[in-house]
Amino acid sequence: MSSQHKDKADINVHIDSVVNKLKRRQISGSYTVAIETCQLLMRVISASRWNHPDQLIDIIAQVGKKLVQAQPREFSSGNIVRRVLSLIRDEMNDDNDVNNGNGGNNNNNNNSNYINNSVNNENQAMISSMFALLTTNENKKNTVSNQQNLQQQKSQVSSASAQLKKNTHTQDFRSIIIQGIKELIDEISSISENIETMSVDLIHDNEVLLTPTPGSKTVFNFLAKARLKRKFTVLVTECFPNETEEAHKFAKKLAAHKIDTVVIPDSTVFAVMSRVGKVIVGARSVFANGGCVTSSGVAAVCECAKEYKTPVFVVAGLYKLSPLYPFDRDSLVEVGNSGKVMEWEDSQLVGNCEVTNPLFDYVVPENIDIYITNVGGFSPSFIYRIVLDNYKAEDVNLE
Amino acid sequence: MSENAGEKVPVSPKASGSEHSTDVKVSTHSSGTEVLPEPKKLSNKELKELKKKEKSAKRAAAKAAAGDNGITGGNTSAGSQNIKHDDHQKNKLQTSSNIKKQLNQTKIKEFKKVPPLFSHLETREQRILATTPQLANIVHPSILSLTLKYSTYNIVGSTPRCRAMLLAFKQVISSYDTPEGTTLSRNLTSHLSHQIEYLKTSRPLSATMGNAIRWLKQEISLISIDVSDKDAKKELCDKIDQFIREKLELAHDLIISNCSVHIQNNSTILTYGNSEVLSKIFEYCHSKENKKFRVIIVDSRPLFEGKKLAKKLCSSGIKCQYVLINALSSILNDVDYIMLGAHAVLSNGRLYSRVGTALIAMSATSRNIPVLVCCESIKFTDKVQLDSVTLNELADGDDLVKIDKKPIKKLGFALDQFLKEKSLEEEKEKLKIQKNSNNNNNNNGSKKITKEQEGEMNFLTKTEPLANWKEISNLNILNIMYDLTPPEYIKKIITEVGSLPPSSVPVILREYKST
Structure with a gap:
């Protein structure tokens, strides 16, 4: 028992350290945050004690809440947590299917759960596709993923042997989920490979591209891959004051890949836009409405x-997709060090002048033509569907 | 120098080609009557001949450079052909002055590094190469200092530049003596043309300057031959003063009274960069009309002109917010008016102004915020242009290398060149010393030292990732000065002759011409 306590204390320490790192922005950038979140969740799942998947869901949601609060404008941690939650829920569904198929004792449950079922079916009909409309209820009755149902089941299965069975089952469940998270990490780290393969379809020879996000690794990989097949020019904006050094290094790296690169100040965008063939943007996070930060x-x-009328395409991994809806633009934009805009020794200005340095920007879906993700290209209006495929509606709010 | 040339062998044939084309372009440029129709026509034959000679010399020099490259790099047959040509020409041009010139050229010569789209624009080096070195002898000291101030961005903005130029011309005129055999009205224009020619090496003339020069030449030609030089000079100086007062100062006063109605209590005005007339408007509304309003100043790299405006407004107690252009979408929400200054307004209604203006006007228009342009009618020009690429001013790419939030401090061209040469020489000397000391040591030691040196170099370049951008063949920096705002984005243009829509610009221009 003491070892369990120790485990719990250990994991709490670990969570706190990650939370603190997030707060201090020692972990930043959606990619690192996502990977870090995955690793943390793996440890949480393996260290924490739970008898039932619902408890696990609660634990993970709690951790997720902490992570989100630590860096409220970094959505990838929340996204990963939701992905993992949906993984658990899917696994629970499968389990139920199996259980229902085996145990005949479930039959008497069906009546009592009928209302629940119908509610659930409606829910699912909303979420899943039109093809499910004509399927009979027979199937659906079995695919109950309801909490109550599970609790009833639990009360029914009360014998010691069943308990033992369950313990081994939890162990299986645990390893399945951890395996799932490992796959998620693989997916995140191989995102650029999947996106890169689309580059040839999007760029023609001698095209002029413009990228206003030189900090993005995905954009760089995309362009580097495209260069193998196409010859093109890339205009790189400086992103002064927050990412100028990255921008310059980015330009140098592109030039080293034999891509004709031109560094332009941010103000020059309008002047050169008439000559630009496509704009390529790296996103920090993408929202359900098709907008992005x-x-x-x-x-x-x-x-x-x-x-x-220049096409804009956004490259983003699936983990950047967030099920949230950006109702308030200002809540999405983090404000950074204003000392980067104006030097502190400028005493005439520092005291009298208001200086702002927003770090992010929200791009409305109307200004984006296409999203290139690792699962394919989608128009902004279709993003909500991808969101539904990857997240469960009940996890949108982590409370 | 030959080492440098050797490094850039693959680029060299192209470079020599562009040299030819630019040479041709220079001649068309100066005779193509856009800003300055008179100077070329009136310049005497001698000067023209001189120029022709020089051009041929320049070409020869360029070919010689290309030829040299061909030899050192063991390059293509084109190189060897050039050498043959050169031998003929060299024999012809073996005069001492030409050799000197060629030497000068190889010194200043730098490979033009401009993105292909913009290669038609003149670089600073080309501007300086385009002038005749002899000009410096007849250029008035006030023009010399003015040229330096222009090229180091100490005087920026078309109005201040125009004013400074007219004041300098006043000095030129007052210290001018008519040579024997000519009259003031005939000779002064060509004398001024030389000054202008030199002034152009710093930066291309602004529209206001072009208009002012045209007016001044007109005035000079109107002076009758009977008037004594002294009287004529005095008259001209008075006229210049009057011009400055009427076209700039009084025009500003009128614009202020026209524009101040747009600034109301508790309103928020957004402006870009630094416009002289706008700062006057803000100060007037604040101090004379006691209005309480907020000014958002948007600024951009590398000149940071907005900082000057912010300082000015802050010191007079106006509430200011200072942001860079990347914050544009965050601050536009509660803006009542966008007020912009102008560099020039073209006769097709487009606004030619500091690069970034168009972006702001566009963003504002899409949010239904009215965009007002405040400018003097002297900024109207009968040029037409459709986009920002065809005609623009190319600034130095080096200005963007340093990542700094302070405005760039630019050195004059000659000083810049001198420092570069010197640092190169110093490096060479260092290497020599190192080599000598290494020879004394054993080989292993020498390798270590060179590695350390490389590390040092890397460390030096680390602070500025693009420090050696000119050596990376695929890398370019584009630093243009202006962009073109379409008339659809402009609600009205406020001038001293009243407020008008962009479509009415040619009407005003016509009125001016008829008077």
Whole structure:
């Protein structure tokens, strides 16, 4: 028992350290945050004690809440937590299927759960596709994923042997979930490979591209891969003041890959837009409505592209998709160090002048033409569907 | 120098080609009557001949450079052909002055590194190469200092530049003596043309300057031959003063009274960069009309002109917010008006202004915020242009290398070149010393030291990732000065002759011409 306590204490320490790192922005950038969250969740799942998957869901939701609060504008941690939760729920569904198929004692449950079922069916009909409309209820009755149902089941199966069976079952469940998270990590780290393969379809020879997000690794990999098949020019905005150094290094790296690269100040975007063939944007997070959050200044670039009817495409891994809806733009945009905009020794200005340095920008879905993800290209209006495929509606709110 | 050339062998044939084309372009540029129709026509034959000679010399120099590359790099047959050509020409041009010139050229010569789309624009080096070195002898000291101030961005903005130029011209005129055999009205224009020619090496003339020069030449030509030089000079100086007062100062006053109605209590005004007339408007509304309003100043790299405006407004107690252009979408929500300054307004209604203006006007228009442009009618020009790429001013790419939130401090061209040469020489000397000391040591030691040196170099370049951008063949930096705002984004243009829509610009221009 003491070892269990120790485990619990250990894991809490670990969670706290990650939370603190997030708060101090020692972990930042959606990729690192996502990977870090995956690893943390794996440890939580293996260390924590639970008898029933519902308890696990609670535990993970709690951890998720902490992570989200630590860096409220970094959505990838919340996304990963939701992905894992949906993984658990899927696994529970499968389990139930198996249980229901085996145990005849479930039959008497069916009546009492009928209402629940019908509610559930409605829910599912909303979520799943039209093809499910004509399937009979027979199937659905069995695919009950309801909490009550499970609790009833639990009360029914009360013999010692069943308990033992369950213990081994939990163990299986645990390893399945951890395996799932490992696959998730694999997916996240191989995202650029999947996105890269689409580059040839999107870029033609001698095209002029513009990228306002030089900090994005995905964009770089995309361009580097495209260069193997196509010759093109890339205009790189400087993203002053927050990412200028990255931008310059990015440009240098592109040039080293034999891509014709031109560094332009942020203000020059309008002047050159008439010559740009496509705008390629790396996103920080993508929302259910098809809008996305990226580095500051990109919204104006996309607006400009829209004005010139230049296609804008956003490259983003699936883990950046968030089931949230961006109701309030200001709540999405983090504000950074204003010392980067104005030097502190400028005494005339520092005291009298309000200086702001937003780090992010929200791009409305109307200004984006296409999203390139590791599962394919989608128009912004279709993003909600991808969100539904990957997340469960009951996890949107982690409370 | 030959080492440098050797490194860039693959680029060299192209470079020599562009040299030819630019040479041709220079001649068309100066005779193509856009800003300055008179100077070329009136310049005497001698000067023209001189220029022709020089051009041929330049070409020869370029070919020689290409030829050298061909030899060192063991390059293509084109190189060897060039050498043959050169031998003929060299024999012809073996005069001492030409050799000197060629030397000068190889010194200044730098490979033009401009993105292909913008290669038609003149670089700073090309501007300086385009002038005749002899010009410096007849250029007035006030023009010399003005040129330096322009090129180091100490005087920026078309109005301040125009004013400074007119004041300098006043000095030129007052210290001018008519040579024997000509009259003031005939000779002064060509004398001024030389000054302008030199002034152009710093930056291309602004529209205001072009208009002012045209007016001044007109005035000079109107002076009758009977008037004594002294009287004529005095008259001209008075006229210049009057011009400055009427076209700039009084125009500003009128614009202020026209525009101040748009600033109301508790309103938020957004502006970009630093416009002289706008800062006057803000100060007037604040101090004379006691209005309480907020100004958002948007700024951008590398000039950070907005900082000057922010300082000015802050010191007079106006509430200011200072942001960079990347924050644009975050601050536009509660803006009542966008007020912009202008560099020029083209006769097709487009606004030619500091790069970034168009972006702001566009964002504002899409949010239904009215965009007002405040400018003097002297900024109207009968040029037409459709996009920002065809005609623009190319600034130095090096200005963007340093990542700094302070405005760039630029050195004059000659000083810049001198420092570069010197640092190169110093490096060479260092290497020599190192080599000598290494020779004394054993081989292993020498390798270590060179590695350390490389590390040091890396460390130096680390602070500025693009420090050696000119050596990376695929990398370019684009630093243009202006962009073109379409008339659809502009609600009205406020001038001293009233407020008008962009479509009415040619009407005003016509009125001016008829008077």
